Amino acid sequence: MGIVGAGALGTRIALRLRERGINVLASVRTEESRSRLESLGLRAYTDNSPVVEGSDVIILTVRPGDVKQVDFCVNKPLVSFVAGVPLDSLRRLSSRPYRAMTNIGLTLVAVSGEYDETVNSVLSAIAPTVWVDERLVDPLTVLLGSGPAIVAELAAALVRAGVNAGIPWDLAKRAVLSLMESLPALDKEFSMERLQQLVATPGGVTIKALVEMAPAVAHISRAVEAALGRLSDIAKQHSEGLSRRVC
Numbered sequence: 001m002g003i004v005g006a007g008a009l010g011t012r013i014a015l016r017l018r019e020r021g022i023n024v025l026a027s028v029r030t031e032e033s034r035s036r037l038e039s040l041g042l043r044a045y046t047d048n049s050p051v052v053e054g055s056d057v058i059i060l061t062v063r064p065g066d067v068k069q070v071d072f073c074v075n076k077p078l079v080s081f082v083a084g085v086p087l088d089s090l091r092r093l094s095s096r097p098y099r100a101m102t103n104i105g106l107t108l109v110a111v112s113g114e115y116d117e118t119v120n121s122v123l124s125a126i127a128p129t130v131w132v133d134e135r136l137v138d139p140l141t142v143l144l145g146s147g148p149a150i151v152a153e154l155a156a157a158l159v160r161a162g163v164n165a166g167i168p169w170d171l172a173k174r175a176v177l178s179l180m181e182s183l184p185a186l187d188k189e190f191s192m193e194r195l196q197q198l199v200a201t202p203g204g205v206t207i208k209a210l211v212e213m214a215p216a217v218a219h220i221s222r223a224v225e226a227a228l229g230r231l232s233d234i235a236k237q238h239s240e241g242l243s244r245r246v247c
């Protein structure tokens, strides 16, 4: 397995794959980053060739603005986690391109491209994997890729609200984190929508809070839309001058 651009995200993917017993080669641009990877026990290079040549599947995790400088042409699967770079542009690097998204917590992988068993098993070693239409990758870049920061902001807002209501910081934070942790199990048991009906008794305390939250809910939707707009600007900016070569 090869990781081209093993920075913040690529390193986490490399370590997860290694944990699952998969041999990983990684490349970066600078000697400083190469030594950092070596100190984590990863085989790392400042040249992409040994990684590309020595791997059955290549994972691309450079920043969008650095894709132009990546130059190889292979007939093996290339899975790109680069925000905003479409499958068509990846054909310059590989005849078997895949476009994927995840986040720094590696909670889920969403991938688009022609289904392939080997790609599916590699991605499933990183996190539970879903295959999606390419048009969903941009919105998932915001929801899933930016998700940890967005969810942390929502949690912090709730902590601050608790503190404002008189609860000590540590206790408010512990309560909020315990709630977030419980959500998957509660969703499985009741579904999130039914859960709200169960907790919010008519004329009670919870429904009062939910009704007051309506403007915040609309704001969150607009925030996701605005981030999507920014992603589209960045994608346009970096696609200018990108070679139309097909590998």
Ligand SMILES: NC(=O)c1ccc[n+]([C@@H]2O[C@H](COP(=O)([O-])OP(=O)(O)OC[C@H]3O[C@@H](n4cnc5c(N)ncnc54)[C@H](OP(=O)(O)O)[C@@H]3O)[C@@H](O)[C@H]2O)c1
Binding pocket: 004, 005, 006, 007, 008, 009, 010, 027, 028, 029, 030, 031, 033, 034, 048, 061, 062, 063, 064, 066, 069, 070, 081, 082, 083, 101, 102, 103, 104, 145, 146
């Ligand atoms: N971070 C996230 O939470 C997250 C989540 C979802 C998706 N993504 C996507 O993942 C990509 C990487 O994000 P990141 O936060 O991991 O960025 P990052 O920390 O800056 O990592 C990028 C890495 O790419 C290396 N690099 C740059 N040009 C290269 C080249 N030509 N050949 C080989 N390596 C090269 C850099 O090496 P040097 O260190 O030597 O400069 C750096 O280590 C982005 O496209 C982003 O959209 C990130």
